[in-house]
Amino acid sequence: MPTFQDHFADHAASSFARQMALGDVIGERAWSLDVQKGLLRFGDDQEYRVQLLGSHAFEPGTWLWIWANAQSDIPPQHTQAALRIQQLGEAQGIGAFTEASVQLGDVTDHMIAITCSGLEGGRCFYRAPYDGGALFMLLEDAPAQVLAPVPLARVNTVLMEVVSQFEVDHRRLVTSFFQQQGLDATATESGGIRATRAGEGHIEINFDALGRMSKVTGTLTPAAAQEAPVQAAPKKPRWQFWK
Known part of the structure; x- marks a missing residue:
């Protein structure tokens, strides 16, 4: 059975390349997120549908999967990617994918997002910072030049x-x-x-x-x-x- 580190190694480079390309596209635009609609906006001219993955709480240094966040009140259609990753983790015995809260250390928040972006068919992710943490999400419709x-x-x-x-x-x-x-x-x-x-x-x-x-x-x-x-x-x- 592949481990988390195996999946990470398989997808890290292609995911990183997509992140570099995404950075070229969005530039310094400010971001905003409509959680109920599942829409991530950059500036006034870019908008992407997203799947929410999870969040990193800085103070305890933990990752919380979005499906485990009972207080988030997020429409279920925007959490399907995270649930698919959970199901993969259950099938392959990967704790980082199945534990509701993951203590970060050797496995980091960015490693989780990188791996998910690859396992979900080669997508991009975005880290949306907030006071005390950051929310991670996958973009469902990134521009063609980002995925090329x-x-x-x-x-x-x-x-x-x-x-x-x-x-x-x-x-x-x-x-x-x-x-x-x-x-x-x-x-x-x-x-x-x-x-x-x-x-x-x-x-x-x-x-x-x-x-x-x-x-x-x-x-x-x-x-x-x-x-x-x-x-x-x-x-x-x-x-x-x-x-």
Whole structure:
């Protein structure tokens, strides 16, 4: 049976890429939420239907699933995604998906939201802060450019951001990411993974003895290279999509 960490590794990179793309779309717009209608608005020109997941209470450091929040009075049609995750957790014995209240630590609120966004068919999530906590939700109708495959030139940036911010199985992360992004991936003689996309070029990732990404190289077509250069791992996170 897969564990929570397995599911997280499977979906972290693609989810992170969608969050980066969503950030490009919403920019600095202020948000507002109509809970009864299940509508999340950004500024005066963007509106998305949402499924509510749960909330993080800062002081006790706990995650409360929306289906366990008896005082929320949220219409049930806006909690179906969280219930599906609960059912998956029951089938696979994953406590983080089935316990009404989860003590956060090794598993964080963002890890839960990232994993849910992948398990729910590749969606985006949004963290809506309030005094003393934050509410997490999935967007049901994000723009096409947010859900589009990641340009090959951005692949290294996505992977390096994820491994610099989370403890995760690097090889599983890379393998799942390449598969989800529709890249033609093959094993190299050195035990690495080479991924190619027609018209964009290729990227090759090598791993050390502990299974961590150790070297990233690649060749991009001139057109693809305009998107972003293949680059080394950052010394620290340069951008965190939940801030």
